[in-house]
Amino acid sequence: MKSADYYINFFNVVYITKDALPYEASAKALKALRALPVKEISAKDEIPEKDLNRHTLLITTAKGETVARCPGSKGHVCCNYLTVDLYLGCMLDCSYCIMQGYLNFAPITVYVNNEVAIKKIINIRRRNPGVPIRIGTGEVGDSLALDSLFHLSQDFIKKLAEYKDLFFELKTKTHFVDHLLELEPKGNAVIGFSLNPDIIIASEEKRASSLAERLAAAGKAVRAGYLVSFHFDPIILIKNWESVYRETVLRLAAFDSRKIAWISLGTMRYTKFLREQMQERDYLYDEFVPCRDGKYRYLKPVRERVYMLMKEWISGIGKIPLYMCMESTGIWRNVFGKLPGKITELCAIFTNVKKIR
């Protein structure tokens, strides 16, 4: 867990909408952040322009749909993940993040009325009997970067624990898991760690936890009884990428493979808009080409080789469900020999949850 100073040093001001005031999560966070100026507002649009940036924290309630399908990517295979908007925006400042392009000019937002999303997930569970459901809060923000302030994930874990085949995933680049360890019951909650070799963390994920810290947190989570997942995404092809990624994969051998719910792979990709927002990085001078969804990726034969090698290294540490994020059917066929729907251990992961409305 991070001390309040970590957040106080990052944020300049806190805005809270009146409807978020009665929530326990708001009270907890405001107590920890009492050194910061706190301003009550009726609606988000009352925030002055000078504070429309990620050093402003907005505590509010979600008004619209809080549970949705991962938007996927046109012409690419989607893993049918469901997403919950809980933390919107991120303080970790990774150079490649899509949020650099879209969310930098907005406050980091926390939706404290998590009971709405929990109710919705339970409803989805009931309407799709027997269908495995994977759902997570890490789509538009880091699941745990602010969670030690708000403790919002605990309710999800506890209240969803009784539902079979419901995998609630908290995806993070931090090691902030301590507040979750004692929690019971845990059900099928999965704590997911995005991984990259230290050399890439140091240059591109500067505010995130080190690899050692993330792996240590994963170890704690496993010992406490959680399932964990690992996400090598984005894989960035620095000059010695093979040795540094192989080394990183090998460090996962320390985990009981039965406790690893899944591992995902994704190579570096960006939209044209994001590229314009990004500062110059050496890795951007590699050969990226526009794909069917408009995103730029490494050339197909390059990606295939990356996935083949990663697959080979990962298979060496145990039988763990492995999938690729936002990849084309061609790549799936060339790397796995078939599409995920035909791969036994991926069937559950890729099942389409039909009724979510």
Next chain:
Amino acid sequence: MIYLTPKELLSRRNDFDLFSSPAGISDQRLIKQLYMPFPVAGNKLIWGFPLIRQARDLGIEQVLCRDFSEFKMHELLQLALVCEDRKGSYSWQEKENIVLFCEKHKLSLIDHDVTALIENHSDPDFYQKVKRYSAYPEALKGLLNKNLIDGKTAERISVLPRLFFQKLLRNAKKFTFAERRIFCSYVFEIVGRDTLNAEQAEKLVRKIFSFDTPLQKIREIRYPKLSDLERRLADYKKQYFRGSGIVLHEPPYFEGNAFTLTFSFENKQQYEKKITKLARLKENIHEICRLLH
């Protein structure tokens, strides 16, 4: 209103001679005095230098002026900008002139709202941008002032060797505006990717401009793997399909699963000829398929 001679107005060096826009009115209008009086402070011209030069060249002895001596220096600059009325279309050279004028006369661009009369949208970085421009090599300034590249590209590539800007300025007509932008990006990215020092970068620049099609050549260097795939495909097309009437289509950037073949026929003979040709390709088709796998 007062009358002053063009000679008098142009006799001394004048800081207000900021703009390089051409004279905007006809000789006849100047001769017949069909113009707004020229603003002056004392006998110092504030705006209209190209017109006064035009009047001088026409032999006009006196021009109608209005005296604004009571104006402060920043008001005179604002007046000049209002008369010029070219918000959003000032060249970098003109913007530099304005900034230097403000520095010399200790005027604040922000306090006196000067940038609002220069740019379409207020730009808090205006001063920094112009100062960066001031530090550019002359050839890069030339590219900007001739609208051959945009400000953002100039800023990005400003670290490249001067030789590059000189060669680009000389060869500007070989590219469209968009091509020039891409060309600059490629050169910049290759220098960054291959960590070329100044000498190596100059060598690259010389090499690139020695080709008739520098853009194509630089793309091959910037995208070696993609270019190799394209070259191999072009060879296959030449070897197996040239003159056959059968066209092989690859997915864009080889980002797909399948090739497509198209051909047309008018009768049975033509159809059989195409099918026979395709049947013969069976032995080699795997070479082409390998490009996607």
